[in-house]
Amino acid sequence: xxxxxxxxxxxxxxxxxxxxxxxxxxxxxxxxxxxxxxxxxxxxxxxxxxxxxxxxxxxxxxxxxxxxxxxxxxxxxxxxxxxxxxxxxxxxxxxxxxxxxxxxxxxxxxxxxxxxxxxxxxxxxxxxxxxxxxxxxxxxxxxxxxxxxxxxxxxxxxxxxxxxxxxxxxxxxxxxxxxxxxxxxxxxxxxxxxxxxxxxxxxxxxxxxxxxxxxxxxxxxxxxxxxxxxxxxxxxxxxxxxxxxxxxxxxxxxxxxxxxxxxxxxxxxxxxxx
Amino acid sequence: xxxxxxxxxxxxxxxxxxxxxxxxxxxxxxxxxxxxxxxxxxxxxxxxxxxxxxxxxxxxxxxxxxxxxxxxxxxxxxxxxxxxxxxxxxxxxxxxxxxxxxxxxxxxxxxxxxxxxxxxxxxxxxxxxxxxxxxxxxxxxxxxxxxxxxxxxxxxxxxxxxxxxxxxxxxxxxxxxxxxxxxxxxxxxxxxxxxxxxxxxxxxxxxxxxxxxxxxxxxxxx
Numbered sequence: 001x002x003x004x005x006x007x008x009x010x011x012x013x014x015x016x017x018x019x020x021x022x023x024x025x026x027x028x029x030x031x032x033x034x035x036x037x038x039x040x041x042x043x044x045x046x047x048x049x050x051x052x053x054x055x056x057x058x059x060x061x062x063x064x065x066x067x068x069x070x071x072x073x074x075x076x077x078x079x080x081x082x083x084x085x086x087x088x089x090x091x092x093x094x095x096x097x098x099x100x101x102x103x104x105x106x107x108x109x110x111x112x113x114x115x116x117x118x119x120x121x122x123x124x125x126x127x128x129x130x131x132x133x134x135x136x137x138x139x140x141x142x143x144x145x146x147x148x149x150x151x152x153x154x155x156x157x158x159x160x161x162x163x164x165x166x167x168x169x170x171x172x173x174x175x176x177x178x179x180x181x182x183x184x185x186x187x188x189x190x191x192x193x194x195x196x197x198x199x200x201x202x203x204x205x206x207x208x209x210x211x212x213x214x215x216x217x218x219x220x221x222x223x224x225x226x227x228x229x230x231x232x233x234x235x236x237x238x239x240x241x242x243x244x245x246x247x248x249x250x251x252x253x254x255x256x257x258x259x260x261x262x263x264x265x266x267x268x269x270x271x272x273x274x
Numbered sequence: 275x276x277x278x279x280x281x282x283x284x285x286x287x288x289x290x291x292x293x294x295x296x297x298x299x300x301x302x303x304x305x306x307x308x309x310x311x312x313x314x315x316x317x318x319x320x321x322x323x324x325x326x327x328x329x330x331x332x333x334x335x336x337x338x339x340x341x342x343x344x345x346x347x348x349x350x351x352x353x354x355x356x357x358x359x360x361x362x363x364x365x366x367x368x369x370x371x372x373x374x375x376x377x378x379x380x381x382x383x384x385x386x387x388x389x390x391x392x393x394x395x396x397x398x399x400x401x402x403x404x405x406x407x408x409x410x411x412x413x414x415x416x417x418x419x420x421x422x423x424x425x426x427x428x429x430x431x432x433x434x435x436x437x438x439x440x441x442x443x444x445x446x447x448x449x450x451x452x453x454x455x456x457x458x459x460x461x462x463x464x465x466x467x468x469x470x471x472x473x474x475x476x477x478x479x480x481x482x483x484x485x486x487x488x489x490x491x492x493x494x495x496x
Contacts, residue, residue, distance in 0.1 A: 034451035041448040044286050068358075070438045078438075081348055166450055170457050193454035 026064035027221070029054055030084035033069040034164055036189055037245040038090035041069070052241045053107070054088045054211075057228030072164060073139050076100065079212060085219055087212040090185060092141040095261040102217050102264050104225045105255035105272050106208035107233070112142050113187035114201040115180045117172055124201025127179035133158040135168035135177040141207060142181040169195060183207070185246065208256050217270070226271035229254060276456045280463055283449050290445035291467055294431040297362055297441060301427060304367025309374030316375065317382050318404065327375065334372035339430050342369055347437035358438040366434070370427050377423060381416035382408060415491065417483040424479060425472050432468070442467060 031039040031051065039048040046067045058065040067088070070078055079087045080100050092110070093103050116122045128134060128150060136143040138161030151159050160177065162168040168180045169190060179200075182190070187199055211229075213221045232238045233254040242249050255272070258265040280287075312330060315323040334342070346365035347358065356364070385408050393403035435444035446464040450457055 034447050036451060036454070040451055041286075042452050043282070044289075068438055069440060069444070071436055074436060074438070077348065081352075083347070083351065164447075164451070166454060167457065170455065190454050195454055 026066045027058075027085040027219075028083075029065050029067050029086050029088040030070055030075050030078055031067050031087075031089050032072045032075055033067075034166070035072070035089055035186075037185060039088065047245075049242055049245050050088045050090060050211075052244070053229075053232060053238060056232045056237050056241065057225060060231045061224040061228045063224065072137065076139075079214060082214060082218075085213065086221060086225070090183065090209055091212055092183075093208040093210050093259060093262060094141055094144070095259075096144075097212070098262040098264070099215075101212040101215050102222060103262055104211040104213070104222060105229060105269060106210040106258060107229055107238070107252075107254050107256070108209040109252050109256045110183045110185060110207045110209060111205050112145065112181050112203040112207070113184055113199045114203065115169070115172065115182060115187055115190070115197045116178065116200050118196040118198050120178070120198075120200075122178060122200065127200055128157060129155055131156050131158075132178040133160060133176070135160045135162055135171060135180045136182070137162055137165045137168065140165075141205075142183065145203070145205070146181060169197065172197065185249075188246070188248075206257060208259065220270075222264075222269075223271035226269060230272065276453060276459050279449060279453055279456075280460065283445075286445050286448070287442060287464070287467065290440065290442035291471065293359075293439065294428070294434075294441040295471070297359065297366070297431045297434060297439065298424075298428050300363040301367035301370050301431075302424065304363060305370030305374040305423070305427075308368070308371035310378050312371060312375035313378035313382060314404070316379050318400075331372045331375055334369045337369075339366060339369060340433050340436055342366070343433060343437050358434075361437055362431075362434040362439050366427065366430055369430075370423065373423055373426075374420070377416050377419045378412065380419070381412040384415050385411045411488055414483075414486045414488050417479060417486065421476055421479040421483070424475055428472055428475065429468065 031046065031048075033039050033041045033046060033048075035048070037048055038050045039046065041047070046069075051067065054065060054067075057063070068084055070084070075084075075087055075089070076097065078084045087101070090108070090110075091097075091103075093106055097103075114124055114127055116127050120127075122132070126132065128146075134146060134150075134157050136146055136159070143159070143161055146157070146159050150157050160168070160171075162171070165180065165182050165186055168177065168182075171177045172180050173196065180197075181203070184202070190197060191199070211225055213219065213225070229238075232241075238254070239251045242251060260266070312327045316327040316331075319327070337345075342365040343362060346356070347361040350356065350364070351361060389407055389411075390403055393407045394400070398406070431441055432443040434441055435447070442464060446460050449460050453460075
């Protein structure tokens with residue numbers, strides 16, 4: 001037995017170093033690879049709008065990027081701590097996040113959708129009041145919105161946070177939740193994949209999404225990212241990528257609305273307005 | 275449909291299983307070496323060593339595995355560059371060392387103290403007695419409880435995805451998110467894989483235990 005174990009230990013020791021060898025130092029892009037259509041893994045490969053767009057930007061700007069998958073609640077802390085160099089996913093631009101990281105110019109806008117089961121008789125009002133139990137992805141903008149605009153206002157709802165929205169939708173199916181709030185992209189993706197749910201209402205947010213780097217942009221990546229985003233947008237590559245994953249989506253003008261609360265949008269934006 | 279998807283994704287589930295097994299082997303190796311050292315220190319060492327062993331064991335047994343993983347990935351890596359995998363090996367390995375030290379301590383103490391006296395009486399040194407008389411018997415006593423440690427650490431590897439180790443559980447999550455559901459079926463299959471690996475490992479260990487049992491201490495009748 002001891003021989004077997006030590007053999008396995010040697011094997012592991014021999015296999016571990018390549019993961020740490022970082023001679024060429026590629027940029028590490030953190031993704032939550034469980035978030036289609038933005039980022040996911042299929043057939044052992046990273047796929048999705050954000051992934052393909054990032055690859056196109058990297059090619060355009062001569063960057064080497066490797067992706068690292070972390071669960072959603074870990075992504076922003078990992079970026080703030082420098083475990084990853086940039087964050088590439090369907091990341092919403094928010095005031096809170098603007099304090100701990102720097103956003104690229106926004107490339108997408110999203111609204112939120114109120115989802116109930118197909119056979120539910122709840123409407124947009126009853127799904128979000130009067131004792132309803134509502135689920136959202138913890139740490140996501142939908143969860144914050146529900147907390148701030150319903151729970152904190154004294155509306156009679158129970159808000160539940162989930163590590164990912166899929167478990168939330170699963171709980172909707174089992175009847176533990178009355179409604180789930182997700183972004184429009186996610187809702188459309190879920191319905192597209194045949195989940196027995198329907199949209200009963202849209203919360204218009206015009207929520208911009210962007211890439212993000214560490215606060216203060218220590219690796220000076222923002223300029224290249226912004227130029228890259230504009231280049232793939234203007235060349236039509238961006239539209240191709242988006243439509244490959246989400247054929248009905250309408251392409252927003254880039255940059256989309258840039259909220260006042262993002263400090264880095266108030267200064268000259270590297271690679272865009274300087 | 276989902277079965278088709280699962281069939282197509284089987285190589286990736288197996289790859290995830292392979293990563294989990296590497297993590298398991300590495301963390302158990304850390305646990306064996308350090309755990310044995312701690313146990314020897316706790317039984318035979320001078321009081322400072324006993325105190326260190328005691329404190330180490332209390333801390334690492336008293337903190338949840340997920341919290342340790344996060345502490346090592348976000349905290350320790352500020353000072354030492356560690357990949358996700360190595361951070362997981364350390365966090366879970368040190369925790370396993372704390373548990374294993376108690377297995378070995380118990381096993382060492384279960385060897386009757388008269389044997390040490392007898393060994394010394396025929397002129398063996400203290401270390402020589404430990405090495406040639408006590409440890410060979412203690413190691414054999416330890417196999418049974420160690421089987422339990424093997425099982426719980428195999429299951430603990432499924433937590434490593436929180437710091438970005440793409441092991442079996444994370445691979446399963448990919449399938450769930452690609453198909454936007456099927457949680458029960460996918461995790462049912464994953465449960466089966468963990469069960470099979472656990473069962474295989476245990477049956478090997480049971481056999482080893484039966485073969486190496488110290489005469490008079492045979493327990494399992496299989």
